[in-house]
Amino acid sequence: MTYFEVIVLAIIEGLTEFLPVSSTGHMIIATALMGVEPTPFVKLFTIVIQLGTILSVLVLYWKRFFRTFDFYFKLVVAGIPASVLGLLLSDFIDDLLESPLMVAVMLVIGGVILLFVDKWFNKPKTDDSDEITYKQAFIIGWYQCLALIPGTSRSASTIVGGMTQNLSRKAAAEFSFFLAIPMMLGASIVKLYKFFKEGHAFSSDEINLLIIGNVIGFVVAIIAIKSFIGILTKYGFKAFGWYRIVVGTILIALIVGGYNLAII
Structure with missing residues:
Protein backbone atom coordinates (compact mmCIF):
# COMPACT_ATOMS: atom_id res chain seq x y z
CA MET A 1 0.00 0.00 0.00
CA THR A 2 1.11 3.53 -0.71
CA TYR A 3 0.68 6.44 1.69
CA PHE A 4 -1.81 8.00 -0.70
CA GLU A 5 -3.96 4.83 -0.68
CA VAL A 6 -3.81 4.73 3.11
CA ILE A 7 -4.96 8.34 3.40
CA VAL A 8 -7.86 7.80 0.98
CA LEU A 9 -9.03 4.60 2.69
CA ALA A 10 -8.72 6.13 6.15
CA ILE A 11 -10.83 9.11 5.10
CA ILE A 12 -13.47 6.78 3.63
CA GLU A 13 -13.48 4.65 6.79
CA GLY A 14 -13.84 7.69 9.03
CA LEU A 15 -16.65 9.12 6.92
CA THR A 16 -18.68 5.97 6.39
CA GLU A 17 -18.24 3.74 9.45
CA PHE A 18 -20.93 5.43 11.53
CA LEU A 19 -23.17 6.52 8.68
CA PRO A 20 -25.92 4.18 7.36
CA VAL A 21 -24.19 3.82 3.98
CA SER A 22 -21.98 0.69 4.36
CA SER A 23 -18.26 1.28 4.77
CA THR A 24 -17.67 -2.09 3.09
CA GLY A 25 -19.28 -0.95 -0.15
CA HIS A 26 -17.22 2.21 -0.20
CA MET A 27 -13.99 0.36 0.52
CA ILE A 28 -14.69 -1.98 -2.38
CA ILE A 29 -15.18 0.90 -4.80
CA ALA A 30 -12.08 2.74 -3.52
CA THR A 31 -9.73 -0.25 -3.62
CA ALA A 32 -11.02 -1.24 -7.07
CA LEU A 33 -10.56 2.22 -8.54
CA MET A 34 -7.09 2.59 -7.01
CA GLY A 35 -6.07 -0.95 -7.93
CA VAL A 36 -5.09 -1.90 -4.37
CA GLU A 37 -4.05 -5.55 -4.19
CA PRO A 38 -5.93 -7.42 -1.40
CA THR A 39 -2.82 -8.63 0.43
CA PRO A 40 -3.02 -9.96 4.02
CA PHE A 41 -1.84 -6.60 5.32
CA VAL A 42 -4.42 -4.68 3.27
CA LYS A 43 -7.21 -6.92 4.60
CA LEU A 44 -5.90 -6.36 8.13
CA PHE A 45 -5.55 -2.62 7.60
CA THR A 46 -9.17 -2.13 6.55
CA ILE A 47 -10.29 -3.68 9.84
CA VAL A 48 -7.70 -2.35 12.29
CA ILE A 49 -8.13 1.30 11.27
CA GLN A 50 -11.51 0.95 12.96
CA LEU A 51 -9.60 1.41 16.23
CA GLY A 52 -9.20 5.07 15.33
CA THR A 53 -12.90 5.46 14.71
CA ILE A 54 -13.66 3.68 18.02
CA LEU A 55 -11.51 6.25 19.79
CA SER A 56 -13.55 9.05 18.21
CA VAL A 57 -16.70 7.77 19.93
CA LEU A 58 -14.90 7.52 23.26
CA VAL A 59 -13.64 11.09 22.93
CA LEU A 60 -17.00 12.57 21.88
CA TYR A 61 -19.09 10.68 24.43
CA TRP A 62 -16.56 10.03 27.21
CA LYS A 63 -18.91 11.28 29.94
CA ARG A 64 -21.45 8.60 29.03
CA PHE A 65 -18.96 5.87 29.87
CA PHE A 66 -18.61 6.99 33.47
CA ARG A 67 -22.26 7.32 34.43
CA THR A 68 -23.20 3.77 35.37
CA PHE A 69 -22.05 0.18 34.90
CA ASP A 70 -25.59 -0.63 33.81
CA PHE A 71 -24.76 1.06 30.51
CA TYR A 72 -21.93 -1.41 29.81
CA PHE A 73 -24.14 -4.41 30.52
CA LYS A 74 -26.69 -3.16 28.01
CA LEU A 75 -23.97 -2.98 25.36
CA VAL A 76 -22.94 -6.54 26.22
CA VAL A 77 -26.54 -7.76 25.94
CA ALA A 78 -26.96 -6.00 22.59
CA GLY A 79 -23.72 -7.48 21.30
CA ILE A 80 -24.55 -11.12 22.10
CA PRO A 81 -26.69 -12.02 19.03
CA ALA A 82 -24.23 -10.78 16.39
CA SER A 83 -21.24 -12.21 18.28
CA VAL A 84 -22.78 -15.68 18.49
CA LEU A 85 -24.08 -15.73 14.91
CA GLY A 86 -20.81 -14.27 13.64
CA LEU A 87 -18.86 -17.17 15.16
CA LEU A 88 -21.35 -19.84 14.03
CA LEU A 89 -21.66 -18.51 10.48
CA SER A 90 -18.11 -17.25 9.94
CA ASP A 91 -17.46 -19.46 6.90
CA PHE A 92 -20.79 -18.53 5.33
CA ILE A 93 -20.11 -14.84 5.92
CA ASP A 94 -16.67 -15.18 4.32
CA ASP A 95 -18.35 -16.68 1.25
CA LEU A 96 -20.75 -13.73 1.09
CA LEU A 97 -17.80 -11.36 1.26
CA GLU A 98 -16.51 -12.91 -1.95
CA SER A 99 -19.56 -11.58 -3.79
CA PRO A 100 -19.34 -7.91 -4.83
CA LEU A 101 -22.83 -8.29 -6.31
CA MET A 102 -24.22 -9.13 -2.86
CA VAL A 103 -22.75 -5.91 -1.47
CA ALA A 104 -24.18 -3.86 -4.35
CA VAL A 105 -27.66 -5.38 -4.07
CA MET A 106 -27.80 -4.87 -0.30
CA LEU A 107 -26.74 -1.26 -0.72
CA VAL A 108 -29.69 -0.65 -3.01
CA ILE A 109 -32.18 -2.61 -0.86
CA GLY A 110 -31.03 -0.83 2.28
CA GLY A 111 -31.29 2.49 0.48
CA VAL A 112 -34.88 1.86 -0.51
CA ILE A 113 -35.75 0.97 3.09
CA LEU A 114 -34.15 4.17 4.38
CA LEU A 115 -36.41 6.20 2.09
CA PHE A 116 -39.41 5.12 4.16
CA VAL A 117 -37.99 4.65 7.67
CA ASP A 118 -38.91 8.17 8.83
CA LYS A 119 -42.56 7.56 7.93
CA TRP A 120 -42.70 4.09 9.47
CA PHE A 121 -41.29 5.08 12.86
CA ASN A 122 -42.33 8.66 13.50
CA LYS A 123 -43.60 8.50 17.10
CA PRO A 124 -40.53 8.04 19.31
CA LYS A 125 -40.97 7.75 23.07
CA THR A 126 -37.30 7.75 24.12
CA ASP A 127 -34.89 10.56 23.28
CA ASP A 128 -32.05 9.51 25.60
CA SER A 129 -29.97 6.43 24.81
CA ASP A 130 -29.30 5.98 28.55
CA GLU A 131 -32.98 5.13 29.03
CA ILE A 132 -32.86 2.07 26.77
CA THR A 133 -34.06 -1.08 28.54
CA TYR A 134 -32.32 -4.44 28.42
CA LYS A 135 -35.12 -5.80 26.27
CA GLN A 136 -34.72 -2.97 23.77
CA ALA A 137 -30.94 -3.43 23.74
CA PHE A 138 -31.32 -7.15 23.04
CA ILE A 139 -33.76 -6.55 20.17
CA ILE A 140 -31.44 -3.93 18.66
CA GLY A 141 -28.70 -6.55 18.92
CA TRP A 142 -30.72 -8.86 16.68
CA TYR A 143 -31.06 -6.11 14.11
CA GLN A 144 -27.29 -5.77 14.19
CA CYS A 145 -27.11 -9.37 12.92
CA LEU A 146 -28.38 -8.09 9.57
CA ALA A 147 -25.04 -6.34 9.19
CA LEU A 148 -23.38 -9.77 8.89
CA ILE A 149 -24.64 -9.57 5.31
CA PRO A 150 -22.05 -7.44 3.47
CA GLY A 151 -23.40 -4.13 2.21
CA THR A 152 -26.22 -3.91 4.76
CA SER A 153 -24.41 -1.47 7.08
CA ARG A 154 -24.07 -2.10 10.80
CA SER A 155 -25.00 1.50 11.52
CA ALA A 156 -28.15 1.38 9.40
CA SER A 157 -29.27 -1.92 10.93
CA THR A 158 -28.84 -0.83 14.53
CA ILE A 159 -30.29 2.65 14.07
CA VAL A 160 -33.40 1.28 12.34
CA GLY A 161 -33.56 -1.39 15.03
CA GLY A 162 -33.52 1.32 17.67
CA MET A 163 -36.29 3.22 15.92
CA THR A 164 -38.47 0.08 15.91
CA GLN A 165 -38.10 0.21 19.72
CA ASN A 166 -39.51 3.75 19.82
CA LEU A 167 -36.16 5.49 20.12
CA SER A 168 -35.75 8.88 18.50
CA ARG A 169 -33.36 9.10 15.57
CA LYS A 170 -30.77 10.79 17.78
CA ALA A 171 -31.02 8.22 20.59
CA ALA A 172 -30.91 5.30 18.13
CA ALA A 173 -27.86 6.75 16.38
CA GLU A 174 -25.98 7.33 19.63
CA PHE A 175 -26.67 3.81 20.88
CA SER A 176 -25.45 2.53 17.50
CA PHE A 177 -22.19 4.44 18.01
CA PHE A 178 -21.72 2.95 21.48
CA LEU A 179 -22.56 -0.56 20.30
CA ALA A 180 -19.91 -0.26 17.58
CA ILE A 181 -17.12 -0.11 20.16
CA PRO A 182 -17.17 -3.73 21.45
CA MET A 183 -18.02 -5.12 17.99
CA MET A 184 -15.25 -3.26 16.15
CA LEU A 185 -12.73 -3.85 18.92
CA GLY A 186 -13.52 -7.56 18.84
CA ALA A 187 -13.20 -7.70 15.05
CA SER A 188 -9.82 -5.95 15.21
CA ILE A 189 -8.49 -8.33 17.86
CA VAL A 190 -9.63 -11.39 15.90
CA LYS A 191 -8.08 -10.03 12.69
CA LEU A 192 -4.78 -9.32 14.42
CA ILE A 207 3.39 0.11 11.30
CA ASN A 208 3.64 3.70 10.06
CA LEU A 209 0.75 3.08 7.66
CA LEU A 210 -1.42 1.73 10.48
CA ILE A 211 -0.62 4.72 12.69
CA ILE A 212 -1.37 7.22 9.92
CA GLY A 213 -4.58 5.39 8.97
CA ASN A 214 -5.88 5.36 12.54
CA VAL A 215 -5.05 9.00 13.19
CA ILE A 216 -6.80 10.15 10.01
CA GLY A 217 -9.75 7.85 10.63
CA PHE A 218 -10.07 9.25 14.17
CA VAL A 219 -10.16 12.89 13.04
CA VAL A 220 -12.52 12.30 10.12
CA ALA A 221 -14.86 10.13 12.23
CA ILE A 222 -15.27 12.91 14.80
CA ILE A 223 -16.34 15.29 12.03
CA ALA A 224 -18.62 12.66 10.48
CA ILE A 225 -20.37 11.81 13.75
CA LYS A 226 -21.04 15.44 14.64
CA SER A 227 -22.34 16.18 11.15
CA PHE A 228 -24.43 13.00 10.99
CA ILE A 229 -26.29 13.70 14.23
CA GLY A 230 -27.20 17.17 12.99
CA ILE A 231 -28.34 15.98 9.56
CA LEU A 232 -30.24 13.00 10.94
CA THR A 233 -32.07 15.02 13.57
CA LYS A 234 -33.08 17.74 11.12
CA TYR A 235 -33.64 15.88 7.83
CA GLY A 236 -33.93 12.15 8.57
CA PHE A 237 -32.73 9.23 6.44
CA LYS A 238 -33.98 10.02 2.95
CA ALA A 239 -30.73 11.60 1.70
CA PHE A 240 -28.74 8.59 2.93
CA GLY A 241 -31.23 6.27 1.24
CA TRP A 242 -30.79 7.93 -2.15
CA TYR A 243 -27.04 7.99 -1.67
CA ARG A 244 -26.94 4.23 -1.01
CA ILE A 245 -29.04 3.57 -4.11
CA VAL A 246 -26.63 5.60 -6.25
CA VAL A 247 -23.53 3.87 -4.82
CA GLY A 248 -25.11 0.43 -5.16
CA THR A 249 -26.10 1.16 -8.75
CA ILE A 250 -22.53 2.26 -9.53
CA LEU A 251 -21.22 -0.99 -8.09
CA ILE A 252 -23.69 -3.05 -10.13
CA ALA A 253 -22.71 -1.14 -13.27
CA LEU A 254 -19.02 -1.82 -12.61
CA ILE A 255 -19.71 -5.53 -12.06
CA VAL A 256 -21.87 -5.85 -15.18
CA GLY A 257 -19.19 -3.97 -17.10
CA GLY A 258 -16.65 -6.60 -16.13
CA TYR A 259 -14.66 -4.43 -13.74
CA ASN A 260 -12.61 -6.54 -11.34
CA LEU A 261 -13.79 -5.66 -7.86
CA ALA A 262 -11.52 -7.27 -5.29
CA ILE A 263 -13.22 -7.83 -1.96
CA ILE A 264 -11.02 -6.62 0.86
Whole structure:
Protein backbone atom coordinates (compact mmCIF):
# COMPACT_ATOMS: atom_id res chain seq x y z
CA MET A 1 0.00 0.00 0.00
CA THR A 2 1.11 3.53 -0.71
CA TYR A 3 0.68 6.44 1.69
CA PHE A 4 -1.81 8.00 -0.70
CA GLU A 5 -3.96 4.83 -0.68
CA VAL A 6 -3.81 4.73 3.11
CA ILE A 7 -4.96 8.34 3.40
CA VAL A 8 -7.86 7.80 0.98
CA LEU A 9 -9.03 4.60 2.69
CA ALA A 10 -8.72 6.13 6.15
CA ILE A 11 -10.83 9.11 5.10
CA ILE A 12 -13.47 6.78 3.63
CA GLU A 13 -13.48 4.65 6.79
CA GLY A 14 -13.84 7.69 9.03
CA LEU A 15 -16.65 9.12 6.92
CA THR A 16 -18.68 5.97 6.39
CA GLU A 17 -18.24 3.74 9.45
CA PHE A 18 -20.93 5.43 11.53
CA LEU A 19 -23.17 6.52 8.68
CA PRO A 20 -25.92 4.18 7.36
CA VAL A 21 -24.19 3.82 3.98
CA SER A 22 -21.98 0.69 4.36
CA SER A 23 -18.26 1.28 4.77
CA THR A 24 -17.67 -2.09 3.09
CA GLY A 25 -19.28 -0.95 -0.15
CA HIS A 26 -17.22 2.21 -0.20
CA MET A 27 -13.99 0.36 0.52
CA ILE A 28 -14.69 -1.98 -2.38
CA ILE A 29 -15.18 0.90 -4.80
CA ALA A 30 -12.08 2.74 -3.52
CA THR A 31 -9.73 -0.25 -3.62
CA ALA A 32 -11.02 -1.24 -7.07
CA LEU A 33 -10.56 2.22 -8.54
CA MET A 34 -7.09 2.59 -7.01
CA GLY A 35 -6.07 -0.95 -7.93
CA VAL A 36 -5.09 -1.90 -4.37
CA GLU A 37 -4.05 -5.55 -4.19
CA PRO A 38 -5.93 -7.42 -1.40
CA THR A 39 -2.82 -8.63 0.43
CA PRO A 40 -3.02 -9.96 4.02
CA PHE A 41 -1.84 -6.60 5.32
CA VAL A 42 -4.42 -4.68 3.27
CA LYS A 43 -7.21 -6.92 4.60
CA LEU A 44 -5.90 -6.36 8.13
CA PHE A 45 -5.55 -2.62 7.60
CA THR A 46 -9.17 -2.13 6.55
CA ILE A 47 -10.29 -3.68 9.84
CA VAL A 48 -7.70 -2.35 12.29
CA ILE A 49 -8.13 1.30 11.27
CA GLN A 50 -11.51 0.95 12.96
CA LEU A 51 -9.60 1.41 16.23
CA GLY A 52 -9.20 5.07 15.33
CA THR A 53 -12.90 5.46 14.71
CA ILE A 54 -13.66 3.68 18.02
CA LEU A 55 -11.51 6.25 19.79
CA SER A 56 -13.55 9.05 18.21
CA VAL A 57 -16.70 7.77 19.93
CA LEU A 58 -14.90 7.52 23.26
CA VAL A 59 -13.64 11.09 22.93
CA LEU A 60 -17.00 12.57 21.88
CA TYR A 61 -19.09 10.68 24.43
CA TRP A 62 -16.56 10.03 27.21
CA LYS A 63 -18.91 11.28 29.94
CA ARG A 64 -21.45 8.60 29.03
CA PHE A 65 -18.96 5.87 29.87
CA PHE A 66 -18.61 6.99 33.47
CA ARG A 67 -22.26 7.32 34.43
CA THR A 68 -23.20 3.77 35.37
CA PHE A 69 -22.05 0.18 34.90
CA ASP A 70 -25.59 -0.63 33.81
CA PHE A 71 -24.76 1.06 30.51
CA TYR A 72 -21.93 -1.41 29.81
CA PHE A 73 -24.14 -4.41 30.52
CA LYS A 74 -26.69 -3.16 28.01
CA LEU A 75 -23.97 -2.98 25.36
CA VAL A 76 -22.94 -6.54 26.22
CA VAL A 77 -26.54 -7.76 25.94
CA ALA A 78 -26.96 -6.00 22.59
CA GLY A 79 -23.72 -7.48 21.30
CA ILE A 80 -24.55 -11.12 22.10
CA PRO A 81 -26.69 -12.02 19.03
CA ALA A 82 -24.23 -10.78 16.39
CA SER A 83 -21.24 -12.21 18.28
CA VAL A 84 -22.78 -15.68 18.49
CA LEU A 85 -24.08 -15.73 14.91
CA GLY A 86 -20.81 -14.27 13.64
CA LEU A 87 -18.86 -17.17 15.16
CA LEU A 88 -21.35 -19.84 14.03
CA LEU A 89 -21.66 -18.51 10.48
CA SER A 90 -18.11 -17.25 9.94
CA ASP A 91 -17.46 -19.46 6.90
CA PHE A 92 -20.79 -18.53 5.33
CA ILE A 93 -20.11 -14.84 5.92
CA ASP A 94 -16.67 -15.18 4.32
CA ASP A 95 -18.35 -16.68 1.25
CA LEU A 96 -20.75 -13.73 1.09
CA LEU A 97 -17.80 -11.36 1.26
CA GLU A 98 -16.51 -12.91 -1.95
CA SER A 99 -19.56 -11.58 -3.79
CA PRO A 100 -19.34 -7.91 -4.83
CA LEU A 101 -22.83 -8.29 -6.31
CA MET A 102 -24.22 -9.13 -2.86
CA VAL A 103 -22.75 -5.91 -1.47
CA ALA A 104 -24.18 -3.86 -4.35
CA VAL A 105 -27.66 -5.38 -4.07
CA MET A 106 -27.80 -4.87 -0.30
CA LEU A 107 -26.74 -1.26 -0.72
CA VAL A 108 -29.69 -0.65 -3.01
CA ILE A 109 -32.18 -2.61 -0.86
CA GLY A 110 -31.03 -0.83 2.28
CA GLY A 111 -31.29 2.49 0.48
CA VAL A 112 -34.88 1.86 -0.51
CA ILE A 113 -35.75 0.97 3.09
CA LEU A 114 -34.15 4.17 4.38
CA LEU A 115 -36.41 6.20 2.09
CA PHE A 116 -39.41 5.12 4.16
CA VAL A 117 -37.99 4.65 7.67
CA ASP A 118 -38.91 8.17 8.83
CA LYS A 119 -42.56 7.56 7.93
CA TRP A 120 -42.70 4.09 9.47
CA PHE A 121 -41.29 5.08 12.86
CA ASN A 122 -42.33 8.66 13.50
CA LYS A 123 -43.60 8.50 17.10
CA PRO A 124 -40.53 8.04 19.31
CA LYS A 125 -40.97 7.75 23.07
CA THR A 126 -37.30 7.75 24.12
CA ASP A 127 -34.89 10.56 23.28
CA ASP A 128 -32.05 9.51 25.60
CA SER A 129 -29.97 6.43 24.81
CA ASP A 130 -29.30 5.98 28.55
CA GLU A 131 -32.98 5.13 29.03
CA ILE A 132 -32.86 2.07 26.77
CA THR A 133 -34.06 -1.08 28.54
CA TYR A 134 -32.32 -4.44 28.42
CA LYS A 135 -35.12 -5.80 26.27
CA GLN A 136 -34.72 -2.97 23.77
CA ALA A 137 -30.94 -3.43 23.74
CA PHE A 138 -31.32 -7.15 23.04
CA ILE A 139 -33.76 -6.55 20.17
CA ILE A 140 -31.44 -3.93 18.66
CA GLY A 141 -28.70 -6.55 18.92
CA TRP A 142 -30.72 -8.86 16.68
CA TYR A 143 -31.06 -6.11 14.11
CA GLN A 144 -27.29 -5.77 14.19
CA CYS A 145 -27.11 -9.37 12.92
CA LEU A 146 -28.38 -8.09 9.57
CA ALA A 147 -25.04 -6.34 9.19
CA LEU A 148 -23.38 -9.77 8.89
CA ILE A 149 -24.64 -9.57 5.31
CA PRO A 150 -22.05 -7.44 3.47
CA GLY A 151 -23.40 -4.13 2.21
CA THR A 152 -26.22 -3.91 4.76
CA SER A 153 -24.41 -1.47 7.08
CA ARG A 154 -24.07 -2.10 10.80
CA SER A 155 -25.00 1.50 11.52
CA ALA A 156 -28.15 1.38 9.40
CA SER A 157 -29.27 -1.92 10.93
CA THR A 158 -28.84 -0.83 14.53
CA ILE A 159 -30.29 2.65 14.07
CA VAL A 160 -33.40 1.28 12.34
CA GLY A 161 -33.56 -1.39 15.03
CA GLY A 162 -33.52 1.32 17.67
CA MET A 163 -36.29 3.22 15.92
CA THR A 164 -38.47 0.08 15.91
CA GLN A 165 -38.10 0.21 19.72
CA ASN A 166 -39.51 3.75 19.82
CA LEU A 167 -36.16 5.49 20.12
CA SER A 168 -35.75 8.88 18.50
CA ARG A 169 -33.36 9.10 15.57
CA LYS A 170 -30.77 10.79 17.78
CA ALA A 171 -31.02 8.22 20.59
CA ALA A 172 -30.91 5.30 18.13
CA ALA A 173 -27.86 6.75 16.38
CA GLU A 174 -25.98 7.33 19.63
CA PHE A 175 -26.67 3.81 20.88
CA SER A 176 -25.45 2.53 17.50
CA PHE A 177 -22.19 4.44 18.01
CA PHE A 178 -21.72 2.95 21.48
CA LEU A 179 -22.56 -0.56 20.30
CA ALA A 180 -19.91 -0.26 17.58
CA ILE A 181 -17.12 -0.11 20.16
CA PRO A 182 -17.17 -3.73 21.45
CA MET A 183 -18.02 -5.12 17.99
CA MET A 184 -15.25 -3.26 16.15
CA LEU A 185 -12.73 -3.85 18.92
CA GLY A 186 -13.52 -7.56 18.84
CA ALA A 187 -13.20 -7.70 15.05
CA SER A 188 -9.82 -5.95 15.21
CA ILE A 189 -8.49 -8.33 17.86
CA VAL A 190 -9.63 -11.39 15.90
CA LYS A 191 -8.08 -10.03 12.69
CA LEU A 192 -4.78 -9.32 14.42
CA TYR A 193 -4.77 -12.78 15.97
CA LYS A 194 -5.36 -14.49 12.62
CA PHE A 195 -2.74 -12.26 10.95
CA PHE A 196 0.00 -13.29 13.37
CA LYS A 197 -1.20 -16.91 13.59
CA GLU A 198 -0.74 -17.23 9.82
CA GLY A 199 2.89 -16.24 10.25
CA HIS A 200 2.69 -12.63 9.08
CA ALA A 201 4.52 -9.75 10.72
CA PHE A 202 4.55 -5.99 10.38
CA SER A 203 7.36 -4.16 8.68
CA SER A 204 8.34 -0.74 10.06
CA ASP A 205 6.65 0.88 7.05
CA GLU A 206 3.41 -1.04 7.67
CA ILE A 207 3.39 0.11 11.30
CA ASN A 208 3.64 3.70 10.06
CA LEU A 209 0.75 3.08 7.66
CA LEU A 210 -1.42 1.73 10.48
CA ILE A 211 -0.62 4.72 12.69
CA ILE A 212 -1.37 7.22 9.92
CA GLY A 213 -4.58 5.39 8.97
CA ASN A 214 -5.88 5.36 12.54
CA VAL A 215 -5.05 9.00 13.19
CA ILE A 216 -6.80 10.15 10.01
CA GLY A 217 -9.75 7.85 10.63
CA PHE A 218 -10.07 9.25 14.17
CA VAL A 219 -10.16 12.89 13.04
CA VAL A 220 -12.52 12.30 10.12
CA ALA A 221 -14.86 10.13 12.23
CA ILE A 222 -15.27 12.91 14.80
CA ILE A 223 -16.34 15.29 12.03
CA ALA A 224 -18.62 12.66 10.48
CA ILE A 225 -20.37 11.81 13.75
CA LYS A 226 -21.04 15.44 14.64
CA SER A 227 -22.34 16.18 11.15
CA PHE A 228 -24.43 13.00 10.99
CA ILE A 229 -26.29 13.70 14.23
CA GLY A 230 -27.20 17.17 12.99
CA ILE A 231 -28.34 15.98 9.56
CA LEU A 232 -30.24 13.00 10.94
CA THR A 233 -32.07 15.02 13.57
CA LYS A 234 -33.08 17.74 11.12
CA TYR A 235 -33.64 15.88 7.83
CA GLY A 236 -33.93 12.15 8.57
CA PHE A 237 -32.73 9.23 6.44
CA LYS A 238 -33.98 10.02 2.95
CA ALA A 239 -30.73 11.60 1.70
CA PHE A 240 -28.74 8.59 2.93
CA GLY A 241 -31.23 6.27 1.24
CA TRP A 242 -30.79 7.93 -2.15
CA TYR A 243 -27.04 7.99 -1.67
CA ARG A 244 -26.94 4.23 -1.01
CA ILE A 245 -29.04 3.57 -4.11
CA VAL A 246 -26.63 5.60 -6.25
CA VAL A 247 -23.53 3.87 -4.82
CA GLY A 248 -25.11 0.43 -5.16
CA THR A 249 -26.10 1.16 -8.75
CA ILE A 250 -22.53 2.26 -9.53
CA LEU A 251 -21.22 -0.99 -8.09
CA ILE A 252 -23.69 -3.05 -10.13
CA ALA A 253 -22.71 -1.14 -13.27
CA LEU A 254 -19.02 -1.82 -12.61
CA ILE A 255 -19.71 -5.53 -12.06
CA VAL A 256 -21.87 -5.85 -15.18
CA GLY A 257 -19.19 -3.97 -17.10
CA GLY A 258 -16.65 -6.60 -16.13
CA TYR A 259 -14.66 -4.43 -13.74
CA ASN A 260 -12.61 -6.54 -11.34
CA LEU A 261 -13.79 -5.66 -7.86
CA ALA A 262 -11.52 -7.27 -5.29
CA ILE A 263 -13.22 -7.83 -1.96
CA ILE A 264 -11.02 -6.62 0.86
